[in-house]
Amino acid sequence: MSAMTMSEKILAKHAGREAVNPGENVWVDVDVLMTHDVCGPGTIGVFKKHFGQNAKVWDREKVVIIPDHYIFTHDVMANRNVDVLRQFVKEQDLPYFYDVGTEKYKGVCHIALPEEGHTRPGEILFGTDSHTCTAGAFGEFATGIGNTDAGFVMGTGKLWLKVPPTMRFVFHGNLPPYLMAKDLILAVIGDIGVDGATYRAMEFDGDGVFALNIEERMTLCNMAIEAGGKNGIIPVDDVTRKYVNDRGQRSGNKPYTEYRSDADAQFIFEKVYDVTKLEPVVAKPHSPDNKAFVSEIQGTKLDRAYIGSCTGGKLTDFRAAAKVLQGHTVKIDTFIVPATTEVAKGLDTETVGGKSLRDIFLAAGAQIGDASCAACLGGPSDTFGRLNAPISCISTTNRNFPGRMGHKQAQVFLASPLTVAASAITGVIEDPRNFVA
């Protein structure tokens, strides 16, 4: 049997095959299907149209519904869409629904999924959201799909996929205190381009990756899609096992299988990075691959700073921002949006220098919003932090194509929470090395 990468092994297993080769089309069995308020109603429509008004989902334990996009808005249509989800969950009797306005409400699906124990090594996760690839941090094959594909999965538990060739990115060394996973992935995307991994898997490996905590690994995989990647994936280690085992009880402690790329597996591309030699990176408007080192564009004037989203609104992100903001005042409007309600609670319980993260942010003059996707993707006009005017914003989010955060002439710079926090203090693009040793 020929050697395989971990992505190939997972696809082979789920296709009932001994082996698969890149470029082959295979039908795979799906372990988890996730949908949310933006794509859920359309998916449900497709499902009912093709399987019948009274059809049941293929496996109620495997469908997870997480409203997260347009939550704290007065938009009637947006609120109607959450009602469509509620109705569907009720008629299907789905156990995993994290409804708005209840204690179960979570916030951003890509962080809610692992927190609630729905991400497991070796599985296939499909979600109606391009950043579903975040879950590759847990050693599984996770990718985004559309409504039709999701409707098909809902009824059959299967989907066809083209097996992607794998690109491998190896990181060596321990991150210096002024760098984060966001700098690494922005460097990668800048190097290979927003189409550099199109139709490909991106595997992240090396001691530099295993030195990262699980949230930072999620940041790496989250942005695989910004290079066009089908999935991002990281081999399993004790850090993964501990997280997955701790959270598994919330969703039935399902067993899982670990896969690792064979030593002689074929990679279509390989690049090695020494993380100790990197500098803080920014993606300039209007593309995630428009890379610059902070040192090259330091001093660029800004109107707003935004710290939030699936890629930049986790506790690790806020701890980093708090380290920078502690004892300082922001010079520009600064918005803090925790990804999930669990992260929001962490803002009160986690401390830096004896003060809670929330107190540090409020003392600095930042505004704190409720857990959701919020302004990362613009959304309805009353969305917290949305760019309603052609202003300039530095953000920990993952995408800066024209109009992504609202106004299509707004300028969005993507950067790590450290760089965004430092820039919030000075009102210009600022090197975090001026605030953290």
Next chain:
Amino acid sequence: MQTVIEGKAYVLGDNIDTDQIIPAEYLTYNPAIPAEYKMFGKFALCGVPPDQGGLPKGHVPFHGPDDEFIAPYTIIIGGKNFGCGSSREHAPIALASAGIVAVVAEFYARIFYRNSVNGGYLVPLETETRLCETICTGDQLRIDLTTHELHNLTTGDKWSLRPLGEVAPIIEAGGVFNYAEKVGMLKKA
């Protein structure tokens, strides 16, 4: 499946992402409801910065002054990585709802391509040649899917298109559901 597609071209550049095709604020419409489906046509491509819409000159709105839902164009010409960004199926839906039957680009972002094919909304075609700097918005084009040819009836130029390959049967069937029924994977609902 239609084997000849003829109509006016609307030309765009590289990396036309899903936020430009249909901005997130309009995703509150549910494409499964026909009255809301047509709203996607109304707002299709409204996120494209004005100078980048309707190349080569730009500043050509996708919708004419008198149309509301259906644009006067049938074929989109794009550059590299068409449809990158989010997984929203609302993107090919918006183009189809506005009357677009085919897109011709150098290559596509993966999810947009899948959604176009599996949903049966439009035909995503690829060319070896970069056409977004050659074809002008408003040119009359004809695509022949049997000969894999693109003919610019306005200028007389002809280019070959990449064969659809393995997705051809799905496109011919009209989407993944019809295809699965055809090959016996699914029973007709």
